[in-house]
Amino acid sequence: MEKNILDEGKQFLITYLKDKSMDYETIHPWRNSWEFVVLHSFRVEGYVKKILEKEYHDLTNDEILLTRLAAVLHDVGRIHKREGHALISKEIVCNWLESNKEIRENIEEKHRLLTLVEKHSNKEEHEDDYCLQVLRDADVLDEIGVMSIFMCSNWLDRSNPYFFNQLQDRIENFEIGFCEDGYKLLNTQTAKLILDEKATFVTNFNNRLKDELFGTEIFGQISIDGYLNNNVY
Known part of the structure; x- marks a missing residue:
């Protein structure tokens, strides 16, 4: 997988979300903006990078990029609905892959990418996939502190x-x-x-x-x- 796939993912995230808004947030008003989803996703990807740089693991370069890409895209569906947004995100990412042959062919484990996005919210569910463990951990860390x-x-x-x-x-x-x-x-x-x-x-x-x-x-x-x-x- 080429590293520029991350830039493609970020560009898609911004393009898809731009000018959309959420109407279900009342306590933290900045969360109503599409920029919130972008910034949150970028921070989660940053935490994934930090974790993997310090952890002892045997992930391939492709698996590292796949996990970072999943972090970028994991909340794209949150703009529509908070509850069940992981499934919505999976559908959006799936459609993105289907409509972009070059990107689709650059990702060997497309099913795994979709699984990471789909399962990122189930924090209390045991998971053997180390990439998913890292993604969930990165998501938990954001906004604490x-x-x-x-x-x-x-x-x-x-x-x-x-x-x-x-x-x-x-x-x-x-x-x-x-x-x-x-x-x-x-x-x-x-x-x-x-x-x-x-x-x-x-x-x-x-x-x-x-x-x-x-x-x-x-x-x-x-x-x-x-x-x-x-x-x-």
């Missing part, structure tokens, strides 16, 4: 004077646990090490924020008026 803190803040009212207290509470009681739950879904040692670094960052951020909020903890639980009413002498 710095991004997850920004996403966490979107669930809160930023005009609320207790915003930072609520953010610290949500990070401590949800986001850190979310990172820990991610370990259960990962297959490769490298992905686990990457998640270790992300979880450490989130924990350190939480501790720093908690320290800066020292003395205001009670106001994260009750209103100032309530505090005054309960402490009138």
Whole structure:
């Protein structure tokens, strides 16, 4: 397989998605845009590359390119529907291959590519295919870490004077646990090490924020008026 197949895949992804939009996202508005799918897919492909560069494996160059191509194309169907988007993505990729003879002939394991795309969402299902394990791991890693803190803040009212207290509470009681739950879904040692670094960052951020909020903890639980009413002498 020639390396430029990745550029072909990226070009197809952009061309197919351009100017389309999603109408089911409400918490994170940037996810409604077609660019979100492109950027997410490019980041997942980047994680695949990072994992495979650090893992001990016996994949051929073609298998590496196939896994990276699957990462580029895995979410193309998400623009239409979130639930069941993997099957939609598979159909779109299949049609792309059918309509492009040169690209189709450049990919020996076309069925495997379609399988990777189709099965990437089933994170809790055991899979022996190492390429699929890597793809799933890369998909899990995206948006955890710095991004997850920004996403966490979107669930809160930023005009609320207790915003930072609520953010610290949500990070401590949800986001850190979310990172820990991610370990259960990962297959490769490298992905686990990457998640270790992300979880450490989130924990350190939480501790720093908690320290800066020292003395205001009670106001994260009750209103100032309530505090005054309960402490009138």
